[in-house]
Amino acid sequence: MSERQIQLEVLRYNPETDSEPRYQSYSVPCLNEWVVLDALNYVKDNLDPTLSYRWSCHMAVCGSCGMMINGEPKLACKAFIHEYTDQIRVDPLANFPIERDLVTSVEDFITKLASVKPYLIPKSDQPVSAGEFKQTPAELKKFKQYTLCINCMLCYAACPQYGLVPEFLGPAAISMAHRYNQDSRDGGRDERQEVIASDEGVWECSFVGACSEVCPKHVDPAGALQQVKVASTIDWYKEHLMPWMKK
């Protein structure tokens, strides 16, 4: 296990004491198998207890530790030191307001996620005593990928549209709506569609696909967005060209 001295340049900002963000540099002896999160923990424990950032699982599943590493949105617990040179810059996740140091505000994302009704709206009600809804492996496969989102928000940090139009629901929230829409047990698409179709952002998404590129869980939010947009377009035509089809 070889050791390497890394210069970790970290954005610092404390609203109580700083008028603007600044960079602070730490020299960290890193094992080659470390991830950037290990280096931050080294700083916290040995060099500077005042540094603030979020983390918990250290296995890329809790979604807490999203940050910009050398300008790219990454999970700090899955950004391996051996993939970087001896200079690593760490900034808070782009496109979100900074609360302090590497901690950004999550509120906007949570509100958007909640707004798309990300829960099962069953086609038919069935008491628990009647047992499980049947769902074949093929039906499961249709939406499974979209259930893998860990809400890390890397896709928002990568999204040019979210940067320009903060009202945009954004990749993860839309993927989650799509996840439920595609679930064979669900009948809530119309309710969700009202929210999504009225979102300017969906129509302006330019499909650069940056969201899917950075997603650590291969959710492919860009693919979900594309499908949602096609479906919304069809809805629009149904409503405008065939008014008699309205319910």
Added chain:
Amino acid sequence: MEIVKTDIAIVGAGGAGLRAAIALAEADPKLRIALISKVYPMRSHTCAAEGGAAGVIKSDDSMALHFGDTVGGGDWLSDQDAVEYFIQEAPKELTQLEHWGCPWSREPDGSVAVRPFGGMKIKRTWFAADKSGFHILHTLFQTSLKYPSIQRFDEYYATDLLVEDGRCQGLTALEIRSGQMKQFQAKAVIIAAGGGGKMFPFTTNGNIKTGDGMALAYRAGTPLKDMEFVQYHPTGLPNNGILLTEGCRGEGGVLFNKHGRRYLQDYGMGPETPIGQPVLKTMELGPRDRLSQAFWGEQKKGNTVSTPWGDCVLLDMRHLGEKKIDERLPLVRDLCISYLGKDPVKEPIPIRPVVHYMMGGIHTDTRAATRLPGLFAAGECACVSINGANRLGSNSLTELLVFGKRAALSAIEHIQSGFPTSKDAALAAQAQASEARIDALMKKTGGTETIAGLRKEMMETMETNVGIYRTGSELATACDKISELRQRYANIALHDKTHVYNTDLMQALELKSMLDCAEAVTVGARERKESRGAHQRLDFTERDDVNLLKHTLTHYHPTDPPRIEYLDVVITQSQPGVRDYSGAKK
């Protein structure tokens, strides 16, 4: 100080806390519910659970079998009335999750699939690939968004319970983003704050698992139970403790020592079963305590493989093939490749036992009630006890659901029983005292101890002296050391004196929780002079049902070691017997 008035406050928004919140909202939409969590709900450590959740659903299974496996697996320290309730409710809860959209893996006919798990005689573990806890947590969180009466207080750190007139009537919590203290006035409080594995250095537990909930209840005067029972999971990645689920073995993975021998057969779990044809409840599908103990035996015999991260044995999954591994164990493959640089499709994976789960916790009864009226607890922070001396894998996720809901219903009964609420002034005075303690910690200067330093000493003490096999003298050392660290804690001072997102302060408070819990673990272990389940003593090698078929209850003292009390185990149908995991006579 701002006061939030609510009917029921829940501390913790992991699996147990969310399940409780939904049960409350469903039972009565008019109830005001405050869901308080130090992290956003989906960051809770339930997200890390991989393998699955046990519940009887298939026609070849029965309640009696699930009961037998659980009680035997727990080495007869489980309360059998609690286990009976648990197994009855389990299938309903798992089905309920299915109705809420949980993407359980399926059989070709569309019914829910089950997989084998260690110590279980029948396949009964529901799973969602190897991300079961993740899906359970997100399903619960997303479902909770349906209920407007669930008011969330995300990133609030609970510091103290408010106890007045002998009843728990709320708590204080710090809003982390502002550093402001809030008083929550509640008619009942449910603690669902998870485990405390972080008192050990090598663990599958996330950074947030610092025993806060246990410590909250403990300091408020209600005892902890069976804290000495700490589960080592046999298969952790050696460099960072990341878990490889028991599902690896459930699907057919096997364990080898450095000579290529399936060594479990030398520890009463033989005879060897054919590779690729796992047999339930024997060899690799034995219970966790036995498997971790066998590792220790191999290490003593010099049969382990040495790696840069210490001694290991090998988990071989190659014979499962790429297709099955990708379908059933995709996360495991990803974790092995990413964090260890080894692909289980191509080579055996070195693994070693890792601290995983606390069987012990806040003493509760089958109603999820503590001894303090108005205070309930559920999930890993509670000890009902269904897990006894050794939890069977996949019983915990189910437990969160069953007792999360039970705690909610009991809290409602408590409110309905009608009692006068105490004077606002009395509660406010307590809240102010709590705020003053934090203020004093914030303002203190000239500390001679560091948080990181004390934490390191605590972890080393626990690892060295409170491991898989224990001795009286090591445990005595551990007790002295933890007691010393508790004293030295008084000499810390914070470096960070500011208020917004002060993680220096959080770490100080978390360290206090861990030290309090660690003392309950060490003292409980020193006093339990027998070997049972996960508590194995080299100086008392036998189980002692005459004197110690009992739960350990630990009572808090602010400066001195805790007082110990013993409580009889509840037995309804199964007298203590032999735990037989040999495949021979089945």
